[in-house]
Amino acid sequence: xxxxxxxxxxxxxxxxxxxxxxxxxxxxxxxxxxxxxxxxxxxxxxxxxxxxxxxxxxxxxxxxxxxxxxxxxxxxxxxxxxxxxxxxxxxxxxxxxxxxxxxxxxxxxxxxxxxxxxxxxxxxxxxxxxxxxxxxxxxxxxxxxxxxxxxxxxxxxxxxxxxxxxxxxxxxxxxxxxxxxxxxxxxxxxxxxxxxxxxxxxxxxxxxxxxxxxxxxxxxxxxxxxxxxxxxxxxxxxxxxxxxxxxxxxxxxxxxxxxxxxxxxxxxxxxxxxxxxxxxxxxxxxxxxxxxxxxxxxxxxxxxxxxxxxxxxxxxxxxxxxxxxxxxxxxxxxxxxxxxxxxxxxxxxxxxxxxxxxxxxxxxxx
Numbered sequence: 001x002x003x004x005x006x007x008x009x010x011x012x013x014x015x016x017x018x019x020x021x022x023x024x025x026x027x028x029x030x031x032x033x034x035x036x037x038x039x040x041x042x043x044x045x046x047x048x049x050x051x052x053x054x055x056x057x058x059x060x061x062x063x064x065x066x067x068x069x070x071x072x073x074x075x076x077x078x079x080x081x082x083x084x085x086x087x088x089x090x091x092x093x094x095x096x097x098x099x100x101x102x103x104x105x106x107x108x109x110x111x112x113x114x115x116x117x118x119x120x121x122x123x124x125x126x127x128x129x130x131x132x133x134x135x136x137x138x139x140x141x142x143x144x145x146x147x148x149x150x151x152x153x154x155x156x157x158x159x160x161x162x163x164x165x166x167x168x169x170x171x172x173x174x175x176x177x178x179x180x181x182x183x184x185x186x187x188x189x190x191x192x193x194x195x196x197x198x199x200x201x202x203x204x205x206x207x208x209x210x211x212x213x214x215x216x217x218x219x220x221x222x223x224x225x226x227x228x229x230x231x232x233x234x235x236x237x238x239x240x241x242x243x244x245x246x247x248x249x250x251x252x253x254x255x256x257x258x259x260x261x262x263x264x265x266x267x268x269x270x271x272x273x274x275x276x277x278x279x280x281x282x283x284x285x286x287x288x289x290x291x292x293x294x295x296x297x298x299x300x301x302x303x304x305x306x307x308x309x310x311x312x313x314x315x316x317x318x319x320x321x322x323x324x325x326x327x328x329x330x331x332x333x334x335x336x337x338x339x340x341x342x343x344x345x346x347x348x349x350x351x352x353x354x355x356x357x358x359x360x361x362x363x364x365x366x
Contacts, residue, residue: 144176264341331361
């Protein structure tokens with residue numbers, strides 16, 4: 001069977017469909033970053049303290065601190081390494097497309113290399129319209145060159161609206177580091193930032209820069225919804241993460257909680273409160289009824305069912321762990337069977353806005 005040369009579809013029909021693809025990457029990048037807590041859940045204290053090998057029971061052949069970043073001990077859907085790679089790749093792609101769009105709006109050739117496309121080059125120089133097919137034949141400059149080009153043009157006031165673009169020049173070191181991290185994955189084998197360092201990189205630099213890019217005019221009328229559904233508790237995980245990293249001593253446990261809340265918000269299957277129709281065929285009542293009959297095991301007992309701060313369903317299960325050998329019992333996990341929000345008792349003594357996470361660990365009712 002003969003394959004068509006262009007056997008595929010465009011996700012959008014309008015001229016700047018690259019921007020929609022950029023927002024798809026932004027969506028994936030955020031979700032990938034939020035997934036990284038689950039990849040090390042249960043070992044957060046170990047990750048935070050960066051202990052010596054003897055303080056943690058690694059496998060005999062994995063007697064290294066780095067093993068927690070590489071092995072999937074928690075059997076989560078995403079390992080830390082996978083989450084890291086997708087985070088860096090997709091944030092890099094979103095920022096690269098955005099910067100090249102700024103250059104393109106100044107002139108079609110600024111982000112491009114015409115090469116041997118003489119007719120297309122002549123059309124552009126004559127201010128004639130070119131087709132999408134012709135535009136695709138133009139090679140674009142790489143990310144590093146686009147950074148250098150836009151920074152010089154802003155510095156010399158050659159870009160329209162250059163006053164509002166100065167944040168790009170101020171982020172020169174960040175952009176170069178992002179490009180370096182991406183290139184070290186592509187060209188030099190796998191090198192990943194450690195868990196805490198990725199949190200700092202995203203919270204201090206990536207998220208603030210992304211929010212500034214999204215304020216640019218060409219994203220103003222975008223229809224693609226890159227954000228998650230709003231959280232029942234009213235918290236915005238991205239904004240709160242940025243706030244915490246503006247402090248001299250950020251709380252990495254608070255960041256872990258915010259990441260898990262953000263991850264669950266993207267997984268929330270319930271329709272928005274004001275939706276006129278339930279397109280997913282699922283209801284809050286379905287999960288609340290399922291929670292009442294959720295199975296347990298010999299070592300864990302569900303002692304309470306609470307309202308989830310993420311999705312708002314009363315499907316947040318509070319687990320009591322019974323340890324016969326130690327003759328102790330304590331609440332060790334909370335899990336929402338609706339939106340997938342799940343944390344261990346390693347996350348305590350944290351308050352974000354009006355949400356006090358300790359109320360779940362202090363639950364006494366059966």
